[in-house]
Amino acid sequence: MTIHNKFKLQNVINASEKMTILGVSRISDSVAAAQKEAGQSFFVMEELTKATGHYLADLIGAENATVLSSASAGIAQSTAAIIGKGDLYHVYHPFTDRITKREIVIPKGHNVDYGTGVQVMVELGGGKVIEAGWANKCTQADVEMEITENTAALLYIKSHHAVQKSILSVSEMVEVAKRNKLPLIVDAAAEEDLKKFYQMGADLVIYSGAKAIEAPSSALLLGKDQFIKWVQLQSKGIGRSMKIGKDNIVGLVTAIEEYVKNGLESKESQENRLQPFIQGLNEIEGIKATEVQDSAGREIYRASVRVSSDRKNALDLIQDLKNGETAVYTREYQANNGIIEFDVRSVSTDELHQIISKIRKIME
Ligand SMILES: *Cc1c(COP(=O)(O)O)cnc(C)c1O
Numbered sequence: 300m301t302i303h304n305k306f307k308l309q310n311v312i313n314a315s316e317k318m319t320i321l322g323v324s325r326i327s328d329s330v331a332a333a334q335k336e337a338g339q340s341f342f343v344m345e346e347l348t349k350a351t352g353h354y355l356a357d358l359i360g361a362e363n364a365t366v367l368s369s370a371s372a373g374i375a376q377s378t379a380a381i382i383g384k385g386d387l388y389h390v391y392h393p394f395t396d397r398i399t400k401r402e403i404v405i406p407k408g409h410n411v412d413y414g415t416g417v418q419v420m421v422e423l424g425g426g427k428v429i430e431a432g433w434a435n436k437c438t439q440a441d442v443e444m445e446i447t448e449n450t451a452a453l454l455y456i457k458s459h460h461a462v463q464k465s466i467l468s469v470s471e472m473v474e475v476a477k478r479n480k481l482p483l484i485v486d487a488a489a490e491e492d493l494k495k496f497y498q499m500g501a502d503l504v505i506y507s508g509a510k511a512i513e514a515p516s517s518a519l520l521l522g523k524d525q526f527i528k529w530v531q532l533q534s535k536g537i538g539r540s541m542k543i544g545k546d547n548i549v550g551l552v553t554a555i556e557e558y559v560k561n562g563l564e565s566k567e568s569q570e571n572r573l574q575p576f577i578q579g580l581n582e583i584e585g586i587k588a589t590e591v592q593d594s595a596g597r598e599i600y601r602a603s604v605r606v607s608s609d610r611k612n613a614l615d616l617i618q619d620l621k622n623g624e625t626a627v628y629t630r631e632y633q634a635n636n637g638i639i640e641f642d643v644r645s646v647s648t649d650e651l652h653q654i655i656s657k658i659r660k661i662m663e
Contacts, residue, residue: 614635
């Protein structure tokens with residue numbers, strides 16, 4: 300009996316992208332095998348944590364690294380680590396009045412909701428969010444005017460969730476951090492480049508394991524050795540409530556090895572799967588499908604489908620696709636303009652055929 304049958308759950312085809320609400324991504328067989336081996340073995344956990352961290356740091360090119368349960372835990376524990384600086388009293392009393400240097404300066408347009416608010420995670424780590432600039436503008440000067448003797452760190456959210464326009468770049472934020480001798484945390488949760496932000500000079504860089512890396516639920520934290528050690532110390536304090544299992548630690552390491560070796564799915568491979576899909580869709584009345592590149596310029600190619608029928612518009616089709624035994628989730632951002640996008644990176648060839656049949660049934 301499958302999990303879907305046992306709990307009477309809808310089957311889901313994820314043509315939307317790596318969405319947390321759908322379970323993010325699919326792990327490979329070798330990642331599942333690594334999880335199985337780790338889950339059925341014992342380790343001195345402190346050894347496993349340190350050794351896998353050093354291994355990943357060497358693989359990617361950083362002083363040190365550690366595996367955490369989620370990118371959110373990465374924000375909270377990085378904040379706590381930088382405020383506590385390895386002091387065990389702070390680990391046991393994370394919100395103590397004895398420490399006043401708790402301010403985390405962040406561009407206002409970066410204090411976003413990615414499922415929860417960035418501020419919620421900073422506060423969980425005992426930080427006080429200080430927003431710099433305005434919702435749609437933040438310069439180096441805007442950040443610098445918020446820095447006081449109580450500033451503990453700077454935080455930069457590199458994400459499509461954050462405001463992009465008229466906000467300083469990561470390298471400009473690095474300059475501000477260096478000028479003011481402050482640590483810089485970069486949340487790069489969904490980013491694809493594991494080297495860039497560390498090489499630019501960020502002190503701690505956070506990646507969500509299940510997004511680009513397609514690992515089980517986890518996160519990679521890369522950083523300067525001292526900061527990573529302070530983060531690891533949090534497992535005796537707030538980090539305990541964010542513990543990650545041995546199976547997922549080893550699963551993430553395996554997924555990163557594959558990710559570093561194979562990279563992302565190539566344009567050619569995406570197009571080889573997209574072309575027959577687009578052709579199949581174009582045989583359906585009221586549907587006009589074309590290939591489009593990701594609007595942010597990433598190497599992602601998708602099917603863009605214009606719906607023009609008297610009976611069904613794009614919003615109807617999106618809703619009908621979610622009904623029935625197997626739900627198909629799509630990219631809905633342009634639905635008001637009559638367009639639906641299909642991201643095929645997490646969709647198998649068999650599922651692409653299922654999508655075509657389902658749309659044909661709905662439209663005819
Ligand atoms: C997804 C995301 C997170 C949270 O990642 P989790 O691993 O799910 O906690 C944090 N920041 C940004 C910008 C994200 O996109």
